[in-house]
Amino acid sequence: MLGSLSMEREEQLTLCSRLEDLVLVTPWVDRVVADLGLPVNQRFIIDLCLEESISNVVRHGLANDCNHSVVVRSILHEADGAQELHFVIEDDAPHFNPLAAPVAQIKAAPASIEEIAEGGRGIGLLRKYAGTLRYEALPAGNRLTIGFTLGSLS
Amino acid sequence: MNISVEEMDGGITRVVLDGRLDIAGAAEVDLKMNIIAGSAKLLLIDLKDVAFLGSMGLRSIVVPAKNVNRRGGKTALFAPQPMVEEVIKASNIDQIIPIYHDLDAAVQALR
Numbered sequence: 001m002l003g004s005l006s007m008e009r010e011e012q013l014t015l016c017s018r019l020e021d022l023v024l025v026t027p028w029v030d031r032v033v034a035d036l037g038l039p040v041n042q043r044f045i046i047d048l049c050l051e052e053s054i055s056n057v058v059r060h061g062l063a064n065d066c067n068h069s070v071v072v073r074s075i076l077h078e079a080d081g082a083q084e085l086h087f088v089i090e091d092d093a094p095h096f097n098p099l100a101a102p103v104a105q106i107k108a109a110p111a112s113i114e115e116i117a118e119g120g121r122g123i124g125l126l127r128k129y130a131g132t133l134r135y136e137a138l139p140a141g142n143r144l145t146i147g148f149t150l151g152s153l154s
Numbered sequence: 155m156n157i158s159v160e161e162m163d164g165g166i167t168r169v170v171l172d173g174r175l176d177i178a179g180a181a182e183v184d185l186k187m188n189i190i191a192g193s194a195k196l197l198l199i200d201l202k203d204v205a206f207l208g209s210m211g212l213r214s215i216v217v218p219a220k221n222v223n224r225r226g227g228k229t230a231l232f233a234p235q236p237m238v239e240e241v242i243k244a245s246n247i248d249q250i251i252p253i254y255h256d257l258d259a260a261v262q263a264l265r
Contacts, residue, residue: 019177019178019181020178022177022178023178026174026176040237041236041237044206044237045237047176047206047208048206048208048241051176051177051208052208052209054206055177077243110249110250112223112244112250113185113216113220113223113250113251114220114223114246115250116216116220116245116250117216118213118216118220119210119213120209121212122208122209123243125208125209125241125244125245128244137182150253
């Protein structure tokens with residue numbers, strides 16, 4: 001009888017806490033998923049969730065201060081033919097739980113263009129499109145884990 | 155992120171965006187978009203070559219559209235790719251800034 005096969009692959013990206021460094025994320029994800037054959041939609045959603053979560057930390061948690069770092073780890077877990085990809089984002093910003101934060105209310109039927117908010121959609125998009133989200137308050141910072149079951153949109 | 159502008163018949167200003175409307179892309183086009191929106195009356199934002207759109211990219215669409223609207227004009231979106239369109243619809247922006255996949259229909263709606 002064969003035992004179950006499992007494998008884990010981990011990679012890491014360290015960003016200086018400034019918005020300009022976000023341009024490093026997409027090429028890094030390209031390398032992480034290069035051999036996974038992800039559908040275009042799932043690749044888009046990964047980029048969306050990482051941009052919204054990391055930019056939120058950089059802009060609001062760390063005030064675009066490059067003396068701080070944001071560390072992003074990818075963990076690909078394969079077991080019995082199933083793949084899960086997690087991105088773990090750690091920072092040393094004041095505690096902020098994006099799962100509990102209020103999000104801008106999106107009007108189902110805005111009456112006019114003036115009712116459409118100019119910003120504040122990032123956390124809402126993150127919550128909508130991430131497969132799984134887990135937040136942990138660290139002794140001096142935050143850890144957000146975003147998970148995706150590969151081959152699925154969520 | 156590339157941006158080009160075409161003046162169409164009927165006073166329609168067509169802004170063609172090409173690339174990723176992420177944070178970096180939004181920063182690249184925001185100033186030019188707002189300058190265009192400061193004079194355009196009928197604005198058609200062509201999204202067919204936009205491969206990515208995040209929340210900052212949404213802002214790059216909403217702010218100029220508001221500027222055009224405040225001067226009595228109209229804005230429409232043209233030919234977004236499926237995931238770009240989904241993000242726009244998830245924010246209900248399409249309820250007020252309509253999406254068209256047919257250019258003639260977009261032109262007719264703006265006139």
